[in-house]
Amino acid sequence: MMQTASCRTAGSKRMYRLGFDIGGTHIACGIINDETYEIVGKDACAFFRGQSAEKTAQCMAELARSTAARCGTDFQQIETVGVCIPGSIDAQNGTVVNAYNLGFHNVPFRQIVKETFNKPAAMLNDADAATLAEHRLGVLRGTRNSLLVTLGTGFGGGIIMNGEIFCGGRGFGVELGHIQMDMHGEKCTCGRRGCIETLCAASRLTRDALRLAEKKKQAGDKLGETLHDAGTLIAAARAGDIECTEAWNRYLDDLSNALVSLINILDPEIIAVGGGVSGAGDFLIVPLNERVAKGSFFKEPTPVVKALLGNDAGLAGAALFAAETCLPR
Template sequence: MSRYRIGFDVGGTNIAAAVYDEHYNMIEKASVPFPRGKDVYFVCRVLKNLADELVFENGVKKYDVISVGIAVPGSIDSSGETVIDAHNLGFFDAPMLTASKEAFSEGKEITQNIALINDADAACLAEHKKGVLRGATTAALITLGTGVGGGLIINGRLFKGGRGSGVEMGHMIIEQGGERCTCGNYGCAEALCSATWLINQGRKNFSGMIKTLAGGNIDAVTAKIVVDCAKAGDEVALSIFNKYVESLSSFIASLVNVLDIERVAIGGGVSGAGDFLVNPIIRKVGEKSFFRTHGDIAIAEFENDAGILGAALVHEY
């Protein structure tokens, strides 16, 4: 008898879903737009319909689906029932576990074995099960996107925070009194290591190659443009990029010094910079590490599929 698992990655733009076999090989994936402005009960019925389609189209028997995991971009309460704050979805104190169990029990066709997971935690599980964190007992995934997030594996298990509130690595303070962070604090990793920081710097220094690649339109500046200009040797972009490397290496070195992490994966949009980013990071973390040697640092393996795979994995961790 075959057994299947379904993973959802609920984002503010799209909802992605996939069916996996028992070895977490993807059978099929699909996505639909996120229904903006709808409540959590509506959204969960959308999830159920998407699951039904995936299952139907691939000849999977519904009662062979043994679990459903749902990744959301926000914080989940320690009981795993409520999405406390996922502002991109418009969910605040949303009873998503109840809502999804209600939706999935219609006709009792798909498992009641449902769990919620933070999307960065999900991506961390994906890397740990099948990606660059494979085999490590202590590992971190850092995601460098609009914000800075991440997931932490300690003793081979997902660490959800001592009080169950989650791991907020992006709000490690690496430069107290520094730039203001979205959280209201100053000098957090999120303020200095996000794609947003690169974009803001590119706009503040809108000249030379950055201006050219953005077609003269300051609103068209992306983190990728700044990184590409740095790669091409543009001096303004290089100086922005070097400051970014300084901050990101401080952040990773801090994590390494506190937890002596075996392996760190760098994911999120900025990780697209690849070796151009990871090579100076490895060198600088070496300089800033207290230990004679430090754990491995690598670009994350999964990109878009990390959330759905990690969501499908939630019952394993």
């Protein structure tokens, strides 16, 4: 196990839902109370890129059993299994079409999970899962049309439309990070140039941090030794370093431009911001709202707020999706 499992009191006769968030390096599992959607137990284990879908499902089952045992939850009390995946999903057939970080291509993963657990299973994209969780349990609760964007290694996000997760016209979902902002910009992972992801993901700040670190080291500035990722750049900007502040302001300009474009398409009631960069809190949220209000086409600005559920959003959303879509056995 990669981390210590945490448990809250369970063990009464209630029913539970299992939620899994499969990432490029680990599988997170949560056991969720069917009524309150409180996470009563969670744990994680390693995922190795290229491991088979069958082996992955077995690891998930072992992880679920050990987590359930530790929390005093009987496996019989678990009704459904929900899984979220960083990739494109064919929701109708329960197939992972492409998940490059997992090495899954055209894998009938929903069926494999269903057979391994002998329970109804559902599967969705990880950004959609996080959006669903924020809508049912977090800061998007009560909205009809809203948006979550996640600022991590990539730029992810999902759309709530008419109170439901919007999975696209053909079921492929939405790729908010691959809207082009600068046709002459940096090469994106998708093959095009200057996508929102190249300018607004945390990895852009990491590139800035490494560039400034070199510059500062050459100038004999000790700050150069500490700059190595988005978090250290944000900390230096917060502490008032001029070059890091300039880099942070350029990032805020680009991020607000991206959000304004999304607002102009969707007119959302609210935008939630999650992922690593959202850890900056008001240092991000306050100037972002100022810029978005200035740039928006609409007179009434869309509020931008920090997402609530953090790293648990994916597994909670996966569990919720299974609860809402699996037919009772």
